[in-house]
Amino acid sequence: MATIYEVAAKAGVSPATVSRVFNGLPVSAEKVDLVRAASDELRYVPNRTARRLRNQTSELIALLIPDVENPFFTALARGVEDALQAAGYSVVLCNTDDDPAKETRYLDIANSENMAGVILAPSSEDGDIRHLTDHDRPVVVIDRNTGLNIDSVMVDNRAAGIAATNALFDAGYSRVACIAGPVEIESTEERTLGWRQVVAKRGSGAGNLQEGYLQHANYRVDGGRSAMQALLALDSPPDAVVTTNNLMGVGAIQVLSEAGIVPPEIGIAVIGDLPFATLPPRAITQIHLPARHLGTTAARMLLERIRGDKQPARTVVLRAEVTQGLASSALS
Amino acid sequence: MATIYEVAAKAGVSPATVSRVFNGLPVSAEKVDLVRAASDELRYVPNRTARRLRNQTSELIALLIPDVENPFFTALARGVEDALQAAGYSVVLCNTDDDPAKETRYLDIANSENMAGVILAPSSEDGDIRHLTDHDRPVVVIDRNTGLNIDSVMVDNRAAGIAATNALFDAGYSRVACIAGPVEIESTEERTLGWRQVVAKRGSGAGNLQEGYLQHANYRVDGGRSAMQALLALDSPPDAVVTTNNLMGVGAIQVLSEAGIVPPEIGIAVIGDLPFATLPPRAITQIHLPARHLGTTAARMLLERIRGDKQPARTVVLRAEVTQGLASSALS
């Protein structure tokens, strides 16, 4: 790797002049040519490490997500990347695996690498977010209330839960269960509250909140599977089910489909998208979470901070959008 | 951010001693205590940029993949991460979006950031891989023949194509079509050759290679959709289809399922995994690509290089594994 000194020596100028050429500072046309020729010949690429040590900043932005295998987060990542790429930044994706220790480690890296900013998507447990504000590095948090003075982009999770549940009642189902994620996760709890609220109002008769209709499980496919199996084993199983995330929805649908139960025999509403669903469309109600939009929004807010915006922290709330599934009456 | 100089001043020692304490070099117990106390109090974290400028290396490894939204690549990423994490490295994921320019940009970044190594998964077009060997930085390439002296991990794509096609003939289907990716991509072409080879041998009668049974489309869900629609529109449509990647498989299945055609009325073999499939198991033959294993293997090879292994470049070939689908005879 050629250095700026080698280029300077070859061009017969000082390193300062080479630096000025590369940064567009005023240099005589004659020397510009000399420097360009020398740097081309040596295939000089400025060393970012050295530059960063001096400048105390880079064009790298860290995006921390809990699970690269979850389409919700990869869609979000695309949104982030699209927006930041356009602004000349590069995104490095860090998989925290829902592990606060890994999250903290990557945050430390982002700091000591002098990255330009950080976008943090929630992991199940609260990591040491204080690391962030400490170093006055621009940060945007996605879908998590930190209680700190940090920009955030949220989803209206309560509304999503309400919409999902209402859609099932509207379609004619009456015994609507809920497959929820771990109680520690704020977003899934909010969605569950939305479900509970609608069931309390529209559920049939007195026993509107059937024993066992609320299943907590892990946030992945196998969590959805075991929860659905538990629901099917009930004495009076539900005729419809809401799942509070996409992967649990996949698990639930797998179990039903293995048992030969398909919509509209049962109603299914999934909060989140099923990007690789192989079922006919409209068989399932989906509450589309604006994953990509969350990403672009977070990226734009981060860019404003990087450019020096000092206004108090903002919270932007985005809404989900419903795609209607089949009605229960289609059974007849 | 406290620096090593501030710590040294507070502890009453030289910066060299502080550095030695942090790197486990011999320092008297007394001074170790002084330094630890001072650095704790100042919450000192070594600046990685400065360290790297001196050491010319970091514990960061870049993983370049063409599409973060494709489960094959995210599974691969998990494999890479698992192996490297255990060895004390952190992985940054870069999404090249099948764009040679982006690929080149990330490679340049990996170089000028002095990253410890690079793992490169193929994009459709050949980027400027020569950038890699230039800088004698450890590199492993996944599923692409470079012709250069670079370590690589390959999948036996021909065998996968053969296995997929044989599975359909074995199940009793006789008119087997193929939905292939863009011709430029080597891996999909190899799989297509496998299909062609089996069809030539086992296809019915003279017209064993029906006009239109080979559809080229883009490597995504919509590519699979349009190709499947084209196949259905043929005068004599196939009774089974092989898709040369997972996303095209999803698209094909979606189209079939919308048309009310489900296995075993039609045979489907997908090369790749359908991680979020919502169909009953065994409805579809899957040729499981060892994505995660590809990742761990590549990571391990890279680690050997980072540790100074200088042997000539190696190529490791992994095989896919078949999960059998339903037989055509199940129709009756």
Place this chain on the structure above:
DNA sequence: AGGCTTGACGAAACCGATTTCTTCCGCTCT
């Protein structure tokens, strides 16, 4: 006791950029 090894540790060089400080040159203005 005197020479020699050994180990701790500070001073200073170094990694490769950027940027300030200075110098130097040519030009304008009175």
Place this chain on the structure above:
DNA sequence: AGAGCGGAAGAAATCGGTTTCGTCAAGCCT
């Protein structure tokens, strides 16, 4: 003509670590 100004460009400081080199004192040997 001489003071003053401005632009180009080199010398040197700087970012924050690591590492070499040299010093000094303690311990060991004959």
